[in-house]
Amino acid sequence: DTAVSQTPKYLVTQMGNDKSIKCEQNLGHDTMYWYKQDSKKFLKIMFSYNNKELIINETVPNRFSPKSPDKAHLNLHINSLELGDSAVYFCASSRWAGETLETQYFGPGTRLLVL
Amino acid sequence: QQQVKQSPQSLIVQKGGISIINCAYENTAFDYFPWYQQFPGKGPALLIAIRPDVSEKKEGRFTISFNKSAKQFSLHIMDSQPGDSATYFCAASTSGGSNYKLTFGKGTLLTVNP
Numbered sequence: 001d002t003a004v005s006q007t008p009k010y011l012v013t014q015m016g017n018d019k020s021i022k023c024e025q026n027l028g029h030d031t032m033y034w035y036k037q038d039s040k041k042f043l044k045i046m047f048s049y050n051n052k053e054l055i056i057n058e059t060v061p062n063r064f065s066p067k068s069p070d071k072a073h074l075n076l077h078i079n080s081l082e083l084g085d086s087a088v089y090f091c092a093s094s095r096w097a098g099e100t101l102e103t104q105y106f107g108p109g110t111r112l113l114v115l
Numbered sequence: 116q117q118q119v120k121q122s123p124q125s126l127i128v129q130k131g132g133i134s135i136i137n138c139a140y141e142n143t144a145f146d147y148f149p150w151y152q153q154f155p156g157k158g159p160a161l162l163i164a165i166r167p168d169v170s171e172k173k174e175g176r177f178t179i180s181f182n183k184s185a186k187q188f189s190l191h192i193m194d195s196q197p198g199d200s201a202t203y204f205c206a207a208s209t210s211g212g213s214n215y216k217l218t219f220g221k222g223t224l225l226t227v228n229p
Contacts, residue, residue, distance in 0.1 A: 041153075103161045106159050
């Protein structure tokens with residue numbers, strides 16, 4: 001019973017291609033996130049959605065477009081892939097408690113390699 | 116601007132020893148300080164978290180010490196075990212509002228030798 005799942009686990013593609021990563025959570029959470037972890041393991045938030053509404057967009061290139069069809073899903077589409085996009089992308093989810101912070105649960109990651 | 120500075124970058128400890136990882140922050144509005152543990156090939160998982168109204172929180176072998184005036188917090192792992200070998204991230208965030216996000220430190224790779 002995976003709480004936060006991502007597909008695919010590995011993604012190897014050529015520069016210039018377009019690819020998508022899918023994320024699903026079965027925790028009943030209403031907030032979902034995308035993080036990027038670079039080769040030095042630095043974790044940085046990219047996007048956050050609450051109830052399908054974008055609430056955080058951390059100056060990510062326009063080539064990255066998140067989409068949340070419902071509260072349980074958050075997908076990430078990347079256009080015109082570049083070498084620098086190679087990284088591990090993590091999806092996470094949490095409850096939205098307004099004034100308090102809730103634990104974020106991370107998925108297993110999608111390892112993207114752009115050749 | 117790195118808002119959460121973490122040290123050391125890597126740490127090697129003998130089994131049974133104490134592992135100490137330190138973090139310092141700049142934003143005085145931060146009021147939530149979690150530590151995440153990440154094993155190779157896995158996503159980060161919450162280990163323990165603290166809010167600034169207490170100076171220490173202990174869960175089993177893991178303790179967070181918090182110094183609000185110095186804007187520093189640290190993770191202590193007592194009786195370190197080989198199974199604790201992982202990358203540890205400190206993080207910080209502010210409560211409330213729609214701009215809630217975790218700012219992570221750069222991580223510490225802990226190796227516990229048997």
